Amino acid sequence: MTAAALFQSILASLPEIVVVAGACILLILGQLVRKGQGHFLVSASVAIVLIAALGTLMLAGEVRPAYTGMFIADRFAGFFKGVFYLATILTFLLSRKYTEIEKIGSSEYYVMLLFALSGMMIMASATDLLSIYVGLELMALSTYVLTGFLRRERRSNEASLKYVILGGVSTGIFLYGVSLVYGITGTTQLDGMAAAVTGDPLDPGLLLAVVFIVAGLVFKVGAVPFHMWVPDVYEGAPTTITAFMSVAPKAAGFAVILRVFLNPLVAASDAWIIVAVIAVATMALGSFVALVQDNFKRLLAYSSIAHAGFALFGVVAGGADGIASVMLYLLIYAFMNLGIFAAVIMMRNGDFSGEVIEDYAGLAKSHPGLALLMLLYLFSLAGIPPTAGFFAKFYVLVALVERGFVMLAVIAVLLSAVAAYFYIRIVMVIYMREPEPEGAFDPALTPSVRATLAITAAGTIGIGLFPAWFLRLAQHSVFGG
Amino acid sequence: MAFPLLSLIVFMPAAGAAVLMLLRNDDQVRWTALGVTVLDFALCIVMLAGFDTTTHEMQFTETRPWVPALGITYALGIDGISALFVFLTALLGWICVLASWVAIDRKVKEFMVSLLVMQTLMLGVFCALDLFLFYVFWEAMLIPMYVIIGVWGGDGRVYAAFKFFLYTLAGSLLFLIGVIVLYFHGGETFDILALTEQDLPFGVQSWLFFAFLIAFAVKVPMVPVHTWLPDAHVQAPTAGSIVLAAVLLKMGAYGFLRFSLSMLPEASMHYSTLMLALSALAIVYGGLLALAQDDLKKLVAYSSISHMGFVTLGIFTLNLRGLEGGILQMFNHGVTTGALFLFVGLIYERTHTRSIADYGGLMKAAPVYTAFLALFTLSSMALPGTNSFVGELLVLSGAFAANLAAGAAAVLGALLGAAYLLGMYRKVALGPASVGARFKIRDVNARELAAILPLAVFVLWVGLYPKPFLNIIGPSVRHLLTQVHSYGGGQ
Numbered sequence: 013m014t015a016a017a018l019f020q021s022i023l024a025s026l027p028e029i030v031v032v033a034g035a036c037i038l039l040i041l042g043q044l045v046r047k048g049q050g051h052f053l054v055s056a057s058v059a060i061v062l063i064a065a066l067g068t069l070m071l072a073g074e075v076r077p078a079y080t081g082m083f084i085a086d087r088f089a090g091f092f093k094g095v096f097y098l099a100t101i102l103t104f105l106l107s108r109k110y111t112e113i114e115k116i117g118s119s120e121y122y123v124m125l126l127f128a129l130s131g132m133m134i135m136a137s138a139t140d141l142l143s144i145y146v147g148l149e150l151m152a153l154s155t156y157v158l159t160g161f162l163r164r165e166r167r168s169n170e171a172s173l174k175y176v177i178l179g180g181v182s183t184g185i186f187l188y189g190v191s192l193v194y195g196i197t198g199t200t201q202l203d204g205m206a207a208a209v210t211g212d213p214l215d216p217g218l219l220l221a222v223v224f225i226v227a228g229l230v231f232k233v234g235a236v237p238f239h240m241w242v243p244d245v246y247e248g249a250p251t252t253i254t255a256f257m258s259v260a261p262k263a264a265g266f267a268v269i270l271r272v273f274l275n276p277l278v279a280a281s282d283a284w285i286i287v288a289v290i291a292v293a294t295m296a297l298g299s300f301v302a303l304v305q306d307n308f309k310r311l312l313a314y315s316s317i318a319h320a321g322f323a324l325f326g327v328v329a330g331g332a333d334g335i336a337s338v339m340l341y342l343l344i345y346a347f348m349n350l351g352i353f354a355a356v357i358m359m360r361n362g363d364f365s366g367e368v369i370e371d372y373a374g375l376a377k378s379h380p381g382l383a384l385l386m387l388l389y390l391f392s393l394a395g396i397p398p399t400a401g402f403f404a405k406f407y408v409l410v411a412l413v414e415r416g417f418v419m420l421a422v423i424a425v426l427l428s429a430v431a432a433y434f435y436i437r438i439v440m441v442i443y444m445r446e447p448e449p450e451g452a453f454d455p456a457l458t459p460s461v462r463a464t465l466a467i468t469a470a471g472t473i474g475i476g477l478f479p480a481w482f483l484r485l486a487q488h489s490v491f492g493g
Numbered sequence: 494m495a496f497p498l499l500s501l502i503v504f505m506p507a508a509g510a511a512v513l514m515l516l517r518n519d520d521q522v523r524w525t526a527l528g529v530t531v532l533d534f535a536l537c538i539v540m541l542a543g544f545d546t547t548t549h550e551m552q553f554t555e556t557r558p559w560v561p562a563l564g565i566t567y568a569l570g571i572d573g574i575s576a577l578f579v580f581l582t583a584l585l586g587w588i589c590v591l592a593s594w595v596a597i598d599r600k601v602k603e604f605m606v607s608l609l610v611m612q613t614l615m616l617g618v619f620c621a622l623d624l625f626l627f628y629v630f631w632e633a634m635l636i637p638m639y640v641i642i643g644v645w646g647g648d649g650r651v652y653a654a655f656k657f658f659l660y661t662l663a664g665s666l667l668f669l670i671g672v673i674v675l676y677f678h679g680g681e682t683f684d685i686l687a688l689t690e691q692d693l694p695f696g697v698q699s700w701l702f703f704a705f706l707i708a709f710a711v712k713v714p715m716v717p718v719h720t721w722l723p724d725a726h727v728q729a730p731t732a733g734s735i736v737l738a739a740v741l742l743k744m745g746a747y748g749f750l751r752f753s754l755s756m757l758p759e760a761s762m763h764y765s766t767l768m769l770a771l772s773a774l775a776i777v778y779g780g781l782l783a784l785a786q787d788d789l790k791k792l793v794a795y796s797s798i799s800h801m802g803f804v805t806l807g808i809f810t811l812n813l814r815g816l817e818g819g820i821l822q823m824f825n826h827g828v829t830t831g832a833l834f835l836f837v838g839l840i841y842e843r844t845h846t847r848s849i850a851d852y853g854g855l856m857k858a859a860p861v862y863t864a865f866l867a868l869f870t871l872s873s874m875a876l877p878g879t880n881s882f883v884g885e886l887l888v889l890s891g892a893f894a895a896n897l898a899a900g901a902a903a904v905l906g907a908l909l910g911a912a913y914l915l916g917m918y919r920k921v922a923l924g925p926a927s928v929g930a931r932f933k934i935r936d937v938n939a940r941e942l943a944a945i946l947p948l949a950v951f952v953l954w955v956g957l958y959p960k961p962f963l964n965i966i967g968p969s970v971r972h973l974l975t976q977v978h979s980y981g982g983g984q
Contacts, residue, residue, distance in 0.1 A: 396636060397628070397629040398629050409669065409670065410676070413673040413677060429659065429662050432658075436658055439639075440651055443640065443644050444651050444654075480558075480560045483563070
């Protein structure tokens with residue numbers, strides 16, 4: 013590697029370097045910050061992410077391969093990094109008050125989030141199964157720790173332990189698949205793999221390798237049959253971390269899935285059938301099990317499983333529109349899901365946990381504005397126009413029908429009708445129940461939470477009404493372009 | 494570009510809703526809502542004054558790119574058929590505000606906001622010339638309607654709201670898939686006019702016809718997917734019932750006209766006998782159910798099913814008289830059934846009972862009320878001189894030309910209509926004044942009269958001189974028929 017190539021590589025990975033270096037500095041500075049100085053940590057973390065975002069924006073102009081084919085800074089990665097920045101910044105904003113209430117506001121919390129962010133960024137840019145693995149593990153290890161951050165709560169510890177064990181197994185499976193690929197093709201680079209295969213794409217060894225890699229990846233997005241960790245981890249983790257996990261690592265998982273799956277080698281192996289089956293099963297399980305949940309966080313966990321299933325339909329469709337539809341879906345999902353989580357997080361105040369759906373009975377009476385926002389997010393999650401959630405689903409369906417998968421599209425919409433039921437059930441509780449006489453709501457409406465609500469609401473309604481710009485952005489960010 | 498009159502008409506209620514959010518006083522809210530809807534109605538009259546009744550072309554068209562990457566445009570425009578329903582919607586807008594003046598006594602602001610948003614979406618459905626835009630309006634309507642039924646409804650409102658929501662959602666999602674399939678078959682455009690020019694293979698048309706049928710049949714509603722309607726109507730507040738009966742149900746029939754007939758002519762011809770049979774079934778079955786009701790609102794709700802059966806019957810006769818009658822009957826049903834729901838609401842405000850058995854001799858306590866009730870009851874059973882007579886006569890003559898059995902069933906339905914409507918009127922208005930002893934009943938006041946009178950005017954106007962209305966829809970209907978028959982292989 014020449015000096016010039018090294019310089020180019022460093023330049024291409026500058027945002028990642030900023031985030032990692034920033035996290036390390038914050039780790040040291042955090043020890044010097046006195047208790048109760050949480051706002052310093054939040055602003056410093058947000059500043060780091062913004063600098064990284066600026067870097068990504070400056071690099072967006074051209075495709076920059078780096079580190080001898082391990083890494084690439086292209087528009088595709090840039091789009092996903094944008095989603096990660098958005099989710100991370102909103103999580104920081106939500107964490108300020110919540111960490112104080114839960115007494116977990118140490119600097120490690122913010123540092124771990126930044127490390128998770130850098131892991132996801134590497135995943136989005138990775139073009140080699142090994143660099144994918146590095147990013148995946150960096151992200152996963154950070155989220156394991158964050159899940160267990162409520163040290164005094166049994167639920168949180170249990171969730172963390174479950175997550176570590178199952179996550180470890182899935183990583184092992186993924187690595188095994190990688191080793192098989194290496195054995196067959198002699199390379200782990202995504203581009204090199206396809207070129208190396210000369211024989212039958214339906215080689216059983218290759219198929220086995222693909223199945224293992226798929227299994228490792230769908231674990232991260234919480235798809236059936238590797239979804240079992242999701243409800244427990246989502247319920248046990250601090251709610252801010254749940255919000256983060258339901259959006260960002262999931263998007264990172266999809267970034268890798270798209271890169272791996274649309275590789276000609278995998279595309280030739282009929283792996284889409286596997287993904288189609290997984291998508292249908294994931295959506296069905298998420299939608300039907302969510303129907304009977306009483307706990308808000310658990311319900312949102314199953315809802316996120318269902319949404320992962322819907323996004324997987326976009327992967328099945330493939331092609332430029334299929335990829336763009338998944339990307340747009342994830343961006344929109346980030347807005348609406350963080351919005352509804354923001355509402356749940358701010359309910360956590362004093363003794364009020366806000367985790368049970370019935371807790372929200374009659375919210376519309378005392379807090380009409382907040383109730384209206386929740387209605388907006390919930391209808392968007394259900395996919396009712398004119399919200400962004402509708403356009404996200406619509407575009408996935410367009411991609412499906414374009415490729416001739418009309419039956420899959422019909423299944424997808426019927427299952428989303430099932431899913432609509434549990435979202436509007438929450439609307440019903442908020443609007444149509446009488447509030448408990450003594451249980452007055454006291455949401456923690458701090459300025460940073462207000463800002464989060466404003467950003468997410470603007471995204472949810474704005475993309476719904478004016479999707480053209482965002483659609484073009486996603487279509488232009490499909491790799492190759 | 495010309496002045497965007499249609500956009501103004503469509504979005505004015507929504508803008509009004511935004512203003513309402515800032516108000517604090519309930520009376521201010523009511524007057525503002527009334528002002529906005531009346532102004533919207535006035536604009537609508539202006540529009541009709543400039544409407545050219547000699548052409549079937551879309552008028553007042555506006556086109557702006559919306560999502561160019563997918564060929565989605567923001568396109569509005571009206572022809573004779575939609576003009577009639579834009580007018581009906583605008584008319585009922587302020588009548589609904591008047592009907593909820595005192596009936597809605599809590600969360601007045603939220604109610605009026607929902608009502609006005611609803612108004613925008615309904616107008617949008619009738620004006621949209623882009624399928625995607627149409628779908629957005631069509632589906633977004635679920636949100637305010639769900640809230641209107643679920644928050645301000647009767648005791649079983651939550652169940653009714655859910656049922657309404659899920660039925661309609663499930664139906665329209667299949668429609669959405671149909672729309673996307675049509676998009677790819679029709680050359681990647683959502684332009685409604687361009688799509689009507691397509692000549693799709695029969696196999697595709699058949700699939701799409703049934704995908705559309707499910708969505709529209711739920712909305713109309715046709716038997717056997719009608720079961721959400723009685724629940725929704727009975728539980729909804731008066732204004733909600735009026736909107737549901739007068740406008741929402743029309744959307745299903747409008748969908749048949751705008752999409753099934755003109756885009757899928759071959760399939761429409763091929764399955765017209767099936768549609769006639771379903772319509773005849775709805776007419777008779779709805780009538781029989783109405784005959785057995787003791788609840789006033791339920792009776793009117795089931796009569797709606799029967800009357801909407803006449804509409805779909807007329808549409809699928811696929812001849813001029815049937816179609817004209819069906820469309821006129823859509824308008825008439827909006828006026829008459831809207832009025833009947835208003836009357837049920839008015840009397841319910843006074844007595845808080847809807848059971849027919851509780852009433853009797855209302856004539857003495859409220860003579861003006863009963864006189865108008867008589868008018869609308871007679872209109873509903875299509876007495877000559879009232880609006881429905883003209884519509885039903887056209888439908889029947891079309892039906893007999895198309896299919897003898899369907900015509901015979903429709904006549905039977907008309908007889909049933911006379912039976913349950915006259916029975917209802919006899920029990921409520923005539924006889925000994927059992928009700929006066931239990932309730933203090935006052936007659937209609939000026940505000941209520943203001944809501945009733947315009948509807949009464951239209952009952953008689955269409956009944957005695959239907960020509961202006963037939964003139965408006967005439968060219969569009971004839972154009973529609975040529976489309977159906979030229980692509981569908983002649984008559």
